Amino acid sequence: MASEETVIMEELQALQRKLGKKQSFEEAVSSISNLLRERYCSASPSLRKSIYAAVCRVATILQTRYTATGFWLAGLKLFKEAEKLVTDSMEKDHLKKCIARAHEHLNDIENEVPSSERRPESRYLFEGHLTVEPEPAPPAWLVAQNLLTTLAVAQDWTTNAESSQVRDGTDNRIENIRVADVPETVRELMNNLQEINGFLDLDNVIEASLQEIGAGPHRAPPASKEVVARLPVINLTEEVIARLGTETECAVCRENLVLNDKMQELPCKHLFHPPCLKPWLV
Missing domain, CATH: 1.25.40 (Serine Threonine Protein Phosphatase 5, Tetratricopeptide repeat)
Structure with missing residues (x-):
């Protein structure tokens, strides 16, 4: 049997x-x-x-x-x-x-609306x-991660462009980046950020991501594809589902996790099916 x-x-x-x-x-x-x-x-x-x-x-x-x-x-x-x-x-x-x-x-x-319209x-x-479907909006946490990458690049750009620097009373270095020094693409991204749907938890995502890259020299985080490739794959056993909670879902497709699913977890604790995230990797 x-x-x-x-x-x-x-x-x-x-x-x-x-x-x-x-x-x-x-x-x-x-x-x-x-x-x-x-x-x-x-x-x-x-x-x-x-x-x-x-x-x-x-x-x-x-x-x-x-x-x-x-x-x-x-x-x-x-x-x-x-x-x-x-x-x-x-x-x-x-x-x-x-x-x-x-x-x-x-x-x-x-x-359905006729194809001509x-x-x-x-x-x-x-x-x-x-696919035959329109490309879905990227998950909020992924856009936030890409925003951090872009801002890190902008910081390096302004440093190389001789942005102004001052020192406080304890001789700690403070960088003063002028808005005019930031590349147009970064300013546009920041100005339009509020127009993107699904960013209710953006602040938490950015804070969690900053904690991951917090200490040490400022530099652009590694590309998303490289980061995700190094994340361990979790096999969802009954014990893992019990620990995560029955309402836990994939951060991309929003499906509840089921037994024997293969998942990965980002530092900000978002879980996702590896195939669901592939279209968004850079």
């Missing part, structure tokens, strides 16, 4: 890889649905978790990559089947959210694929 379930788990892993390709997405969803109906009720707790994780992966792929009506209808059918079978209250609530998002997406398609939309790469 154990060896049979191991084979099924390996099959689920292979099906999740197929979800990333348009030509095999619907076939993979159908196979996951068959395993759900035929195996879930008699499965061990670990196999149930694997089946549930595959269903959640379908939801994540749909929300980040695909808009085709057929794909979302297949996903909606799967979510409804899973919601009827799962017994865990948290899993059931999450699947209800997936069902609501699918209904919302399909309703938006029905009420639609404004041009930017597309971006996600896991090596060009």
Whole structure:
């Protein structure tokens, strides 16, 4: 029995890889649905978790990559089947959210503005694929981090441009940077900062990031891609989820964390799925 379930788990892993390709997405969803109906009720707790994780992966792929009506209808059918079978209250609530998002997406398609009246939309790469959705707004914490990088560069620029310097009574060096000395791009960024949505926690994010680079000489922090590459990957076990809290979510896609998710954590304590962050790395 154990060896049979191991084979099924390996099959689920292979099906999740197929979800990333348009030509095999619907076939993979159908196979996951068959395993759900035929195996879930008699499965061990670990196999149930694997089946549930595959269903959640379908939801994540749909929300980040695909808009085709057929794909979302297949996903909606799967979510409804899973919601009827799962017994865990948290899993059931999450699947209800997936069902609501699918209904919302399909309703938006029905009420979609004709392409002739639609404004041009930017597309971006996600896991090596060009999306069909507009590029989403970057997370607030990431924009804040990039702002700090830009300001650090501006500080070096003004120092090299012979910005004025004074000393106080205790001989501590104070740098006085004139507004006119700051590059136009930095001034524009700071002036327009309030126009960016979702910055309610900007002050906290900047403060946390400053603490990470606080002491020592002022210099531009390393590029986001290099920083993220060095962050450890966290496998979400039941113990980790219990420690983080059941309402903890990915800072990018805003999905609640589920068992066996792979996550990374920034110094400012924001958690995210590595694939979700890739479009924003510099």
